[in-house]
Amino acid sequence: MEVSSKLEEVCITMIDPKILPQASKKVEEENWLFRSFLKGQDPEEVDETVHYLHEKLFEQIDCVACSNCCKSITPNLENEDIKRISQYLGETEKEFTVKYLLKNQSGSWVFNSSPCKFLTPNGCSIYEVRPRACREYPHTNKPEFISRLIIMIENASVCPVVYEILEKLKNRYTEGFRDYLSFMPDNW
Ligand code: SF4
Ligand code: SF4
Numbered sequence: 001m002e003v004s005s006k007l008e009e010v011c012i013t014m015i016d017p018k019i020l021p022q023a024s025k026k027v028e029e030e031n032w033l034f035r036s037f038l039k040g041q042d043p044e045e046v047d048e049t050v051h052y053l054h055e056k057l058f059e060q061i062d063c064v065a066c067s068n069c070c071k072s073i074t075p076n077l078e079n080e081d082i083k084r085i086s087q088y089l090g091e092t093e094k095e096f097t098v099k100y101l102l103k104n105q106s107g108s109w110v111f112n113s114s115p116c117k118f119l120t121p122n123g124c125s126i127y128e129v130r131p132r133a134c135r136e137y138p139h140t141n142k143p144e145f146i147s148r149l150i151i152m153i154e155n156a157s158v159c160p161v162v163y164e165i166l167e168k169l170k171n172r173y174t175e176g177f178r179d180y181l182s183f184m185p186d187n188w
Contacts, residue, residue, distance in 0.1 A: 014057065017066040017160050024157035031156060031166055035149040037180040041173065043146050053168055054140040057161045064123040068158050071115040075133030076108040077101065088129040138162045 015023055038046060077085075086096035102112040111117065118125045124134070138159045139148065155162040170177060 013164070014060045015160050015163055017068050020068065020160055020163060021157055024163055027156075027167070028153070030170075031153045033181065033184070034166065034170055034177060035153060037173070037177050038149065038169070039146055040180075041146070041176075043144065046169070047143055047145055049169065049172055050145045050165055051141055053165045054161070057164050061161060066160060067115075067119060067123070068160070069134075069137050070119040070124065072158055074104075074110040074114050074116070075131045075137070076104075076110055077131050077133070078109075081131040081133075082109065084129045085126055085131070088126060140165055 082093050082096060082101070086093045089096060091099070097109070100111055100113075100117060101109045104110045116124075118130075124130055136142075138152075138155050138161060140152075140162060142148075145152070152162055152166065156166055157163075
């Protein structure tokens with residue numbers, strides 16, 4: 001059966017970003033168990049399903065209205081990002097760095113404020129030149145979803161698309177996950 005026909009019915013729902021913190025908290029424990037289950041599944045089949053869901057769900061979400069990622073997490077900036085954005089703003093790289101950046105504990109450049117200073121009511125004011133990490137977030141169209149489950153579960157409290165992908169994957173694997181849980185020590 002095609003991935004699309006297995007998931008068509010469940011693709012019509014999208015959680016309201018405003019209730020995401022409470023909703024993701026409720027399913028967090030279940031998500032950690034689902035992570036253990038999913039690691040035993042065919043990685044290519046999981047990727048195929050996740051990529052399909054990524055396309056469908058991003059068709060339904062208004063990222064400008066959501067902006068949760070820009071409000072709550074800070075992207076890493078590469079040298080190319082700093083060069084491109086500072087040029088766009090008509091500042092030297094040094095001026096831009098002093099004004100907007102700091103180094104995190106791992107030594108990477110990140111924005112020095114959260115919510116991001118470039119976030120406006122109409123979305124990102126440097127959209128065309130935004131950092132690569134912003135462009136690629138939440139990374140749900142990349143291969144090897146199973147290898148990034150820890151960050152995905154963390155991101156489920158930030159990004160409605162990630163939350164829904166995990167919920168819809170649980171639907172997709174309902175029977176297998178139920179069997180897996182029945183073998184857990186406390187009979188979950
Ligand atoms: S640079 Fe733009 S896309 Fe990136 S966090 Fe800031 S507002 Fe969001
Ligand atoms: S990427 Fe996710 S968290 Fe960021 S604005 Fe879009 S839906 Fe919201």
